[in-house]
Amino acid sequence: MLVTEVNEALPGGSSLLRNEPVQARSSARLTGLLDAAASIIDEIGFERLTTAMVAERAGASIGTVYRYFPDRIAVVEALAVRGAQRFVDRVSVDVSERDITRWADSIDIVIDALVEMYRTEPGFRAIRFGDSETADKALTADTRRPLAEQLTTCLVDRFGIERTADVEFAIEVATETGSALVARAFFSDPAGDARFIDQSRALVSGYLDTALNHAR
Structure with missing residues (x-):
């Protein structure tokens, strides 16, 4: 590298x-x-x-x-940041290569990328499940933010959704909740429990559908 x-x-x-x-x-x-x-x-x-x-x-x-x-x-922190950046890069490539016609498609792209990170990125799953002082220091806001940022950027740039404080908050709520369900999917299953992953998609899509329509 x-x-x-x-x-x-x-x-x-x-x-x-x-x-x-x-x-x-x-x-x-x-x-x-x-x-x-x-x-x-x-x-x-x-x-x-x-x-x-x-x-x-x-x-x-x-x-x-x-x-x-x-x-x-500091090593764990660097790994957390590297994983977050690789996630951002993966989403950016997928968004640019796929023909997205519905804003809901962007949600699938983000969740698919997150799931793939859990499955293939060394250290990603272990760090994400940390519940300790080490994890608290490593998983700062800067390493948690990319999920919401990527979805916000996609919705604003590709679908012309106005970027307001309410929209940003709604996307942050959706991604925090959705990512928690994805994390739960991998808690005891290295391949990811499809039930939690599917519910993550449904929850995020349903919540944002209501929130974005209300914001217009």
Whole structure:
């Protein structure tokens, strides 16, 4: 992964990293550290993650880890942000490639992308289910916001829905509730319980249908 790709994976990356990578080799090293951390988290959860484990799994020195991250919480935070950005990128590509004729189609795209992240993005599921000080620090508003932002942008840009405070609030309510149901779908089923996923689609579509019609 090159420098530009690392910057995309960690938006505002320099604020999360002790040292921002300036060469392709440094970027690849950073990516290797995050990939190693993600694989460990998938195996044992992030509460048992240590910087020493990350270094060993990545085949790097502990000094290399500390060059970029002050502690393990910073590693988890970086993974959360990288996952959020990859989710945004996935939705953006899907929206641009698909012929959307109804605003409800955009909801399916967002939920499909979120479901796919749970199924395929290393570390994503474990971090999302965290209930601890580490998770609280890692899952800040900046890492939770992309779901609502992507749906809002899609509805405004593609369907001419006026972006008002009421509309933004309605979309935030819908996405917070819908994403919670998607998270529940993966709580005990790595493939995702289709019942919760289906209800997430129905709930978000029904709520927004009422809220957006009321806002017009």
